[in-house]
Amino acid sequence: MTSPRPAYNLANAVRSGARSALDVAEEHLSAIEAGDGGIHAFNLVTADLARQQAMAVDRTVADGGNPGLLAGVPVALKDNLCTRGVPTTCSSRMLAGWCPPYDATVVTRLREAGAVVLGKTNMDEFAMGSSTETSATGPTRNPHDTSRVPGGSSGGSAAAVAAGFAPLALGSDTGGSIRQPAALCGVVGMKPTYGTVSRYGLVAFASSLDQIGPFARTVGDAALLFDVIGGHDPCDSTSLNRPTPRVLSVLDDGVAGLTIGVVTEFLDGAAPDVVARVRAAADALAAAGARVEEVSVPEVRFGLSAYYLIAPGEASSNLARYDGVRYGLRVDAEDTAAMNAATRSTGFGAEVKRRIMLGTYVLSAGYMDAYYNQALRVRTRIIEGFATAYDRYDVLLGPTAPTTAFALGEKTGDPLAMYLSDVCTIPSNLAGHPAISVPFGAGDDGLPVGVQLLGPALSEGTIMKTAAVVEDAAPGLPVSALGVAV
Amino acid sequence: MTPGWELVIGLEVHCELKTSTKLFCGCPNMFGDEPNTNVCPVCLGLPGSLPVINQRAVELAMAIGTALNCEIRPSTFHRKNYFYPDQAKDYQISQYDEPINVNGHLDLPDGSRVGIERAHMEEDTGKTTHAGSSGRIHGSDYSLVDYNRSGVPLVEIVSAPDMRSSAQARAYASELRAVLVASGASDGKMEEGSMRVDANVSVRRSPDDPFGTRCEIKNLNSVRSLGRAIDYEADRQIALLEAGESVIQQTRHWDEDAGRTVTLRSKEEAYDYRYFLEPDLVPLVPDAEWIRAVADTMGPMPAVRRSELIGLLGGPDVVTEAQADQIATVVDLGLDGLVIAAIASGVGSGLALARTANEAATHAEAARHLDPESYVALLTMEAAGELTATQSKTVLAELLAAGGGDPAAIASAKGFEAMSEDSLAAMVAEVVAAHPDEWSRFCDGDDGDRKKLTGFFTGLVMKATRGQADGKAVAAELQRLRG
Numbered sequence: 006m007t008s009p010r011p012a013y014n015l016a017n018a019v020r021s022g023a024r025s026a027l028d029v030a031e032e033h034l035s036a037i038e039a040g041d042g043g044i045h046a047f048n049l050v051t052a053d054l055a056r057q058q059a060m061a062v063d064r065t066v067a068d069g070g071n072p073g074l075l076a077g078v079p080v081a082l083k084d085n086l087c088t089r090g091v092p093t094t095c096s097s098r099m100l101a102g103w104c105p106p107y108d109a110t111v112v113t114r115l116r117e118a119g120a121v122v123l124g125k126t127n128m129d130e131f132a133m134g135s136s137t138e139t140s141a142t143g144p145t146r147n148p149h150d151t152s153r154v155p156g157g158s159s160g161g162s163a164a165a166v167a168a169g170f171a172p173l174a175l176g177s178d179t180g181g182s183i184r185q186p187a188a189l190c191g192v193v194g195m196k197p198t199y200g201t202v203s204r205y206g207l208v209a210f211a212s213s214l215d216q217i218g219p220f221a222r223t224v225g226d227a228a229l230l231f232d233v234i235g236g237h238d239p240c241d242s243t244s245l246n247r248p249t250p251r252v253l254s255v256l257d258d259g260v261a262g263l264t265i266g267v268v269t270e271f272l273d274g275a276a277p278d279v280v281a282r283v284r285a286a287a288d289a290l291a292a293a294g295a296r297v298e299e300v301s302v303p304e305v306r307f308g309l310s311a312y313y314l315i316a317p318g319e320a321s322s323n324l325a326r327y328d329g330v331r332y333g334l335r336v337d338a339e340d341t342a343a344m345n346a347a348t349r350s351t352g353f354g355a356e357v358k359r360r361i362m363l364g365t366y367v368l369s370a371g372y373m374d375a376y377y378n379q380a381l382r383v384r385t386r387i388i389e390g391f392a393t394a395y396d397r398y399d400v401l402l403g404p405t406a407p408t409t410a411f412a413l414g415e416k417t418g419d420p421l422a423m424y425l426s427d428v429c430t431i432p433s434n435l436a437g438h439p440a441i442s443v444p445f446g447a448g449d450d451g452l453p454v455g456v457q458l459l460g461p462a463l464s465e466g467t468i469m470k471t472a473a474v475v476e477d478a479a480p481g482l483p484v485s486a487l488g489v490a491v
Numbered sequence: 492m493t494p495g496w497e498l499v500i501g502l503e504v505h506c507e508l509k510t511s512t513k514l515f516c517g518c519p520n521m522f523g524d525e526p527n528t529n530v531c532p533v534c535l536g537l538p539g540s541l542p543v544i545n546q547r548a549v550e551l552a553m554a555i556g557t558a559l560n561c562e563i564r565p566s567t568f569h570r571k572n573y574f575y576p577d578q579a580k581d582y583q584i585s586q587y588d589e590p591i592n593v594n595g596h597l598d599l600p601d602g603s604r605v606g607i608e609r610a611h612m613e614e615d616t617g618k619t620t621h622a623g624s625s626g627r628i629h630g631s632d633y634s635l636v637d638y639n640r641s642g643v644p645l646v647e648i649v650s651a652p653d654m655r656s657s658a659q660a661r662a663y664a665s666e667l668r669a670v671l672v673a674s675g676a677s678d679g680k681m682e683e684g685s686m687r688v689d690a691n692v693s694v695r696r697s698p699d700d701p702f703g704t705r706c707e708i709k710n711l712n713s714v715r716s717l718g719r720a721i722d723y724e725a726d727r728q729i730a731l732l733e734a735g736e737s738v739i740q741q742t743r744h745w746d747e748d749a750g751r752t753v754t755l756r757s758k759e760e761a762y763d764y765r766y767f768l769e770p771d772l773v774p775l776v777p778d779a780e781w782i783r784a785v786a787d788t789m790g791p792m793p794a795v796r797r798s799e800l801i802g803l804l805g806g807p808d809v810v811t812e813a814q815a816d817q818i819a820t821v822v823d824l825g826l827d828g829l830v831i832a833a834i835a836s837g838v839g840s841g842l843a844l845a846r847t848a849n850e851a852a853t854h855a856e857a858a859r860h861l862d863p864e865s866y867v868a869l870l871t872m873e874a875a876g877e878l879t880a881t882q883s884k885t886v887l888a889e890l891l892a893a894g895g896g897d898p899a900a901i902a903s904a905k906g907f908e909a910m911s912e913d914s915l916a917a918m919v920a921e922v923v924a925a926h927p928d929e930w931s932r933f934c935d936g937d938d939g940d941r942k943k944l945t946g947f948f949t950g951l952v953m954k955a956t957r958g959q960a961d962g963k964a965v966a967a968e969l970q971r972l973r974g
Binding site: 085086087093095100103105106107109204205206207208209211212213239240241242243318319321322325326328330331332341342345365368369370373377 | 532535536537538539540541542543544570572574576579580581582634636763765767770771772773
């Protein structure tokens with residue numbers, strides 16, 4: 006079996022001259038024009054830029070050159086990835102209209118591979134949220150049911166792919182912000198090993214947890230995009246200076262001989278219809294030749310608590326720079342300190358303020374050891390717990406999110422309930438490990454369910470070839486509200 | 492120092508490293524350029540930017556550690572969080588509990604040893620200028636921030652509280668400055684802010700007592716201010732304690748014009764910096780080979796070089812205080828190589844030292860690049876009486892301007908020839924005959940008169956010979972004539 010690769014095929018068609026990159030771009034721009042009014046996947050559509058890039062690709066083909074692996078493939082970028090001269094807002098009033106003077110490394114790599122940037126996608130403000138409802142530009146709606154959230158924080162990118170606006174998108178994942186919206190929108194989303202994709206130009210939320218990763222309709226396309234954006238970058242000191250796994254070439258190797266553990270702790274808090282889908286995926290893997298067992302990784306139960314100390318701690322420092330002095334919003338006041346306070350009070354939304362205050366508190370003298378440092382010790386225990394599990398298992402399996410997409414507004418009044426939707430994804434961020442969410446049928450409400458495959462550091466090849474098997478066995482998904490078959 | 496009290500001083504010295512680029516980005520590390528021209532996304536702290544450590548800065552930090560006899564260790568960076576407009580990210584990247592250099596010492600010329608607790612790396616801030624009447628932040632109309640200095644590499648050298656007088660603190664600052672320059676790490680210019688000194692000062696009744704409450708003094712822009720500020724602060728603290736009051740731990744600002752320290756902020760107002768490990772950087776783990784390679788590129792430190800010169804001059808017992816100062820000067824300026832070369836070629840050590848400390852030192856930058864052979868040839872001519880002191884200085888100025896050359900050729904081009912003994916004697920006799928009153932006072936007056944009139948006659952001879960005469964030879968001839 007071979008994972009379908011629509012974006013890969015599209016690039017081939019453009020490279021061979023069978024399709025014009027400009028036509029492809031126009032098709033997608035038209036789809037956005039027609040459909041995004043009801044979804045709000047994009048904060049900004051860069052139609053002119055997309056046309057310019059597409060025409061450049063077409064010229065390269067006409068001149069007999071090779072425009073690259075993603076020749077003419079439209080890509081949507083989460084609005085926390087810096088794009089030179091193009092507003093990068095993090096869906097915050099604080100950065101409304103701010104145009105970076107430089108491109109993120111991943112954006113440069115996309116351009117060099119011949120990709121066509123369609124625009125910047127909506128997100129939870131500064132990537133803090135699980136529903137894209139904390140965005141200052143308003144929520145994104147789930148293309149499968151517009152009364153539901155798309156998940157978050159990369160909800161705009163997930164929705165753009167699910168709605169057929171873009172075959173590929175980039176998101177960032179700090180605690181599940183790629184995988185959880187991928188699951189809720191019925192698309193593939195992968196968080197790579199920490200250090201495999203450069204963070205240079207990704208507006209930081211929690212630096213030790215943030216990773217950029219791909220959204221695609223299929224595992225094959227996600228692998229293609231990962232292969233383009235991955236690899237060492239001297240501009241990011243945490244970028245691994247070693248060969249990054251090339252995934253596309255091993256994707257069809259199958260799971261025969263692999264040992265896969267279904268993590269009981271992840272099943273415990275999940276809804277029964279979601280658990281049923283995970284068990285069905287496990288059966289499919291067993292049928293494909295893997296040995297599948299249940300395994301307990303007790304340490305992951307503490308992931309959520311540790312995360313909500315570590316991530317806000319780092320965020321409180323990362324977001325200090327939005328002080329009104331150099332760029333972005335400034336609200337004038339009688340002196341500098343008052344200007345700082347007025348700017349930050351006006352510019353940040355409630356969830357961002359909550360996390361800054363929480364993070365400032367946990368790093369404060371007298372509290373740091375009890376909270377932040379304790380969370381770091383827990384983080385180490387989680388890494389050790391995974392290490393024990395990976396002594397016996399090649400891949401771990403569980404749900405991506407405990408439920409299918411919830412209703413808009415359902416959890417906005419209850420931060421803790423919102424935080425719980427990342428309970429299965431957070432441990433991989435704390436460990437720095439890769440994990441992927443693959444659609445696997447629908448829940449009782451007819452909405453997509455994603456299953457999650459986890460592996461140790463640099464096991465992208467293994468988890469993605471496993472994901473390809475899951476994908477191959479997956480029942481068809483419901484057609485989205487826009488009529489896009491997934 | 493008030494009797495019955497002991498002063499306890501520790502110094503924190505910030506030193507800008509002499510790298511060509513900044514600590515975490517490729518921007519030029521340049522003083523005095525147009526504001527905000529040496530900046531990029533990283534040193535402006537733009538969203539999404541990330542720091543990458545400058546390897547050369549690490550090497551210079553290790554050079555400082557080596558020069559200060561420190562243990563060089565694996566180290567990490569932390570974030571020091573506080574809001575200030577010239578702090579581009581509103582946090583400073585600094586080494587905290589795992590600094591690169593620890594447990595060293597610096598020996599001072601008086602033989603005392605000051606412990607070095609640590610010498611750690613950190614980034615500098617930008618510079619804020621408050622426009623308006625006061626020049627301070629309060630009452631200013633607006634402020635301007637220049638980020639050219641943002642991200643410039645610094646090493647902060649923290650001494651142990653080992654100093655017991657302002658003189659010792661001054662000696663430490665001077666010696667440290669010499670060591671920083673000699674190690675190649677810094678230009679050590681206090682007036683340009685590339686070396687900045689903060690002093691922690693406390694007093695106690697007896698060396699057996701625990702340390703008193705200390706105050707930290709900032710804004711010390713010269714070694715002289717350092718000494719004045721410490722003395723003022725010690726007196727202030729002693730007066731408080733003798734009046735039955737107590738010293739409050741606080742940061743104080745040295746007001747150079749008023750000659751006093753004033754409160755900046757007290758301990759209660761101290762910032763909570765919320766230090767935590769900088770997640771954007773990885774630990775620095777220099778291997779033994781790298782540490783050794785850095786040490787191998789370093790020349791001997793000033794103390795060793797001073798000893799060598801003292802030895803060449805005949806040892807500590809015969810070196811005068813004035814010569815000791817000259818030795819310190821030539822070593823600080825990196826001109827000891829010229830002195831050593833001259834002595835090795837047979838030039839008298841006194842002449843070699845004096846010419847270098849008094850003449851070459853005034854154009855130290857040019858002198859460091861001067862070809863030593865030219866310099867030695869010049870001093871050899873002077874020592875042999877082929878050039879007078881005045882002529883020698885003139886030729887030296889030419890050599891310095893040209894970076895070298897043939898001193899004999901320069902001398903002859905200028906028409907400098909030492910006068911023969913006969914023509915000198917004739918000239919002296921002519922001048923004496925023309926001024927009989929002065930001559931009789933020279934012959935019959937006291938030593939004071941004679942000294943004054945020696946100058947008078949020498950000046951006339953010099954004028955008549957357009958500087959060709961040797962002053963010492965003129966004086967000798969006058970004595971001979973007096974009989």
